[in-house]
Amino acid sequence: MANSKYEYVKREFEFNRQLPASNWIVLRIDGCHFHRFSELHAFEKPNDESALRLMNACATSMLKKYNDIVFAYGASDEYSFVFREETELYNRRESKILSKCVSYFTSVYMRKWKDFFPNNDLKELPYFDARVVCYPNMKTVRDYLAWRQVDCHINNQYNTCFWMLIQSGKTKNEAYQALKGTSSKDKNKLLLQQFQINYNDESAMFRKGSTVYRDKVTKVKTDDYGNPIKRTRQAIIVSNFDIIGPEFWEKHQYILGKEKYGYEYVKKFVNIPRSPCSNWTIVRISACQFDQFSLIHSFDKPNDETALRLMNASASLMMEQFPDIIFGYGFNNEYSFVFQENTELYNREES
Numbered sequence: 001m002a003n004s005k006y007e008y009v010k011r012e013f014e015f016n017r018q019l020p021a022s023n024w025i026v027l028r029i030d031g032c033h034f035h036r037f038s039e040l041h042a043f044e045k046p047n048d049e050s051a052l053r054l055m056n057a058c059a060t061s062m063l064k065k066y067n068d069i070v071f072a073y074g075a076s077d078e079y080s081f082v083f084r085e086e087t088e089l090y091n092r093r094e095s096k097i098l099s100k101c102v103s104y105f106t107s108v109y110m111r112k113w114k115d116f117f118p119n120n121d122l123k124e125l126p127y128f129d130a131r132v133v134c135y136p137n138m139k140t141v142r143d144y145l146a147w148r149q150v151d152c153h154i155n156n157q158y159n160t161c162f163w164m165l166i167q168s169g170k171t172k173n174e175a176y177q178a179l180k181g182t183s184s185k186d187k188n189k190l191l192l193q194q195f196q197i198n199y200n201d202e203s204a205m206f207r208k209g210s211t212v213y214r215d216k217v218t219k220v221k222t223d224d225y226g227n228p229i230k231r232t233r234q235a236i237i238v239s240n241f242d243i244i245g246p247e248f249w250e251k252h253q254y255i256l257g258k259e260k261y262g263y264e265y266v267k268k269f270v271n272i273p274r275s276p277c278s279n280w281t282i283v284r285i286s287a288c289q290f291d292q293f294s295l296i297h298s299f300d301k302p303n304d305e306t307a308l309r310l311m312n313a314s315a316s317l318m319m320e321q322f323p324d325i326i327f328g329y330g331f332n333n334e335y336s337f338v339f340q341e342n343t344e345l346y347n348r349e350e351s
């Protein structure tokens, strides 16, 4: 593109947030006004199996399109997508990842609507919002997914009770009052005693939400002579497992497995505009024009012990002044300071 006099509007005003390297990128897509949308399309209450299967089909399409999505979890009108830690998708630009993914998801939802609701015309255009969050390690990704699954459980258990009470003739307000302040145990008891429903027998898709990921599947075919032939290939799996406990993750360690290699990747962390929380902040100080400075002050070559000791003494003073610094390392004309992971020093403001 030729440079025109107007080109500055891009150069000086457009900022692309690049997501920090070596963080898991999680994108959460959520249906906009789905309370109304679900009423308008007469979704079954509290769970509409076709609506949930449509969401799962959209998530499966996302994994087909984006190889870098390693895991997805969805319930109700939302879906979370976990991108592999070292993904370079769209150069890790937040706006590109967010806008392209939510737009693609919406298009698939529209295109597949008729497959799941053949007798139900779209009366309003579905649309979704999205956000991107970066998680610095496997623990925080697992905690994020556990948070969403706990949310699914709490909502579904409440909604199951609520709609059973409505079906039994209670008004919305009566059902609301009956459930106010009840614990999870109370709700299970209510379902069992009043409606002979064992909550654990309810559909796993409703209780646990849906997980989408890649796994190896083996198919057995027979050749022309009737002999079995085993074929293993990778497939996208939709299931409804518990992802809060360790079992699923122990069986599928490859999903959130480590993939950092060497140490060169640390360079990619430089120039992030603000320090994301739960990331270690490192400040590296290096002297300016020290070649000239050391010449003027006749430093010994190649190392001047006094100059190095002066740097060390300055680093010690830094650590006295800023107790959040937990480690310092220096050589030549530079010093790096590691701040404790969750430091709130200067509100984590970089400048």
Ligand SMILES: Nc1nc2c(ncn2[C@@H]2O[C@H](COP(=O)(O)OP(=O)(O)OP(=O)(O)O)[C@@H](O)[C@H]2O)c(=O)[nH]1
Residues within 6 Å of the ligand: 030, 031, 032, 033, 034, 035, 036, 038, 039, 043, 044, 045, 046, 047, 048, 049, 051, 052, 076, 077
């Ligand atoms: N009946 C029915 N409703 C559903 C189903 N799945 C989602 N919904 C509706 O979608 C809503 C999703 O919750 P929210 O995302 O908090 O509500 P929202 O109306 O989409 O609001 P915003 O996301 O803020 O735009 C639920 O409260 C339900 O009303 C379903 O399977 N059956």
Ligand SMILES: [Mg+2]
Residues within 6 Å of the ligand: 030, 031, 032, 033, 034, 035, 077
């Ligand atoms: Mg919503």
